[in-house]
Amino acid sequence: MDITVVDFSSFGLGKAEPSAKELQRLGSEITRAFTDIGFVYLKNTGFQQQNVFKTMEICKNFFMLPRDTKIRYARAFNNKHQRDGWIERETERLNLKHPADLKEAFNLTFPIIKWPSAKDAPEFKGSMESFFKQCDELAHRIMKPLELGLGLERDFFINKHKLIGSDSNPTTLRALYYPPVQKSSVLENQIRCGEHSDYGTFTLLFQDENGGLEVMNRSGEYVAVPYIPNTVLVNIGDLMQRWTADILTSTMHRVKLPESDDNSERQSLAFFVHPDNEAIITCCDGSNKYPPVSSLQYVEYRLAGTYERKKSPASDVLD
Numbered sequence: 001m002d003i004t005v006v007d008f009s010s011f012g013l014g015k016a017e018p019s020a021k022e023l024q025r026l027g028s029e030i031t032r033a034f035t036d037i038g039f040v041y042l043k044n045t046g047f048q049q050q051n052v053f054k055t056m057e058i059c060k061n062f063f064m065l066p067r068d069t070k071i072r073y074a075r076a077f078n079n080k081h082q083r084d085g086w087i088e089r090e091t092e093r094l095n096l097k098h099p100a101d102l103k104e105a106f107n108l109t110f111p112i113i114k115w116p117s118a119k120d121a122p123e124f125k126g127s128m129e130s131f132f133k134q135c136d137e138l139a140h141r142i143m144k145p146l147e148l149g150l151g152l153e154r155d156f157f158i159n160k161h162k163l164i165g166s167d168s169n170p171t172t173l174r175a176l177y178y179p180p181v182q183k184s185s186v187l188e189n190q191i192r193c194g195e196h197s198d199y200g201t202f203t204l205l206f207q208d209e210n211g212g213l214e215v216m217n218r219s220g221e222y223v224a225v226p227y228i229p230n231t232v233l234v235n236i237g238d239l240m241q242r243w244t245a246d247i248l249t250s251t252m253h254r255v256k257l258p259e260s261d262d263n264s265e266r267q268s269l270a271f272f273v274h275p276d277n278e279a280i281i282t283c284c285d286g287s288n289k290y291p292p293v294s295s296l297q298y299v300e301y302r303l304a305g306t307y308e309r310k311k312s313p314a315s316d317v318l319d
C-alpha cells in the first residue's frame, strides 16, 4: 500500500483558484486517496520545508525548558472549554488499552491563555501564530477540490469551517515532541503514540526526518509512512468519515518506538481541523446513516476518552 502523492502546486498557498478542470483533477485524486486509505501526501503546497523545520526548532526550545517552567503553561484539565497549553509526557493515551503515550505536546486551541512568555520561549508565539494561519489557509484550499470530488455543492465544507482561529471553533495546532526512549524503562505495549484515528474533519501533519509513523493497511498490518520532503500529509478524521457516510475513510495510525536506544527523538506538527462548534454534521449523501451531531459535542466526547484519570500537571498550577 502506497500513499498517493498529489501535486498541489496549482492551488498552493497564495495562488489564485485554478481552472475548473484543474480543480476537478485535484478533487478526483484527493478524493480517491481519501476513499482508499484515508491519507494523501500533498506536494508543493506553498509551505517551505525550511520554515517547517524552523518552527519545529522553536518548539523544541520550549520543550527543552525545565518542567518547573513548562508547568506554568500546562493545559488545564478542570475546564473542558480550555484546551490550550502544554501536556506533559505520559498524560494522554490515544489507545485506551495501552499505557500512556511517550510524548509531550503543546496545544494551540482558542481561546489561548497559556502563551509562553517571550522570555521563556522567544519567537514561539509569533511562529506558531503564523504557522496556524498558513495551515488554516491550506485547509480551506483542500476543502474546495474535495467538495468537487464528492459531487457536493460549492462551499459545502467551507461554510462549516468559517470560524477557525476563534473561540467558536475547536481546530487545534499541536506541536509534538517525542523524547529519546530508554527501552529499559518502557512499559509493556507502551509506544510514542498509541493507535488511533483522528477525531475531526482532517489533519495536516508535518513530520521531521525521524520515522515512526505507521498506518494500518486494509489487511490490518501497520506500514511505515515516511517523511517526504516538501509534502504535507493529510488524513481524514472520524467526524469526516461520519459526515460522508463512510465514503471517506478515517484510518488507524500510530507512532512506534525507535528501533533501539539510539537517542533519536521525533517532532511533528499536527493541525487538527474541526467544523465550527455549532455546526450540525449530517450525512452529506442524505442517507442518515449516522444521526446528526454538533461538532463541539462530538470533539468533547472524543477528547474525554483521551486523558487518564491520574493527577494531571494542571492540578499543580490551578490559577
Ligand SMILES: O=C(O)CCC(=O)C(=O)O
Binding pocket: 176, 193, 198, 205, 207, 213, 253, 254, 255, 267, 268, 270
Ligand atoms: O507525530 C505524528 O507523526 C503523528 C501524531 C498523531 O497521529 C496525532 O497526534 O494524532
Ligand SMILES: [Fe+2]
Binding pocket: 196, 197, 198, 253
Ligand atoms: Fe493522529
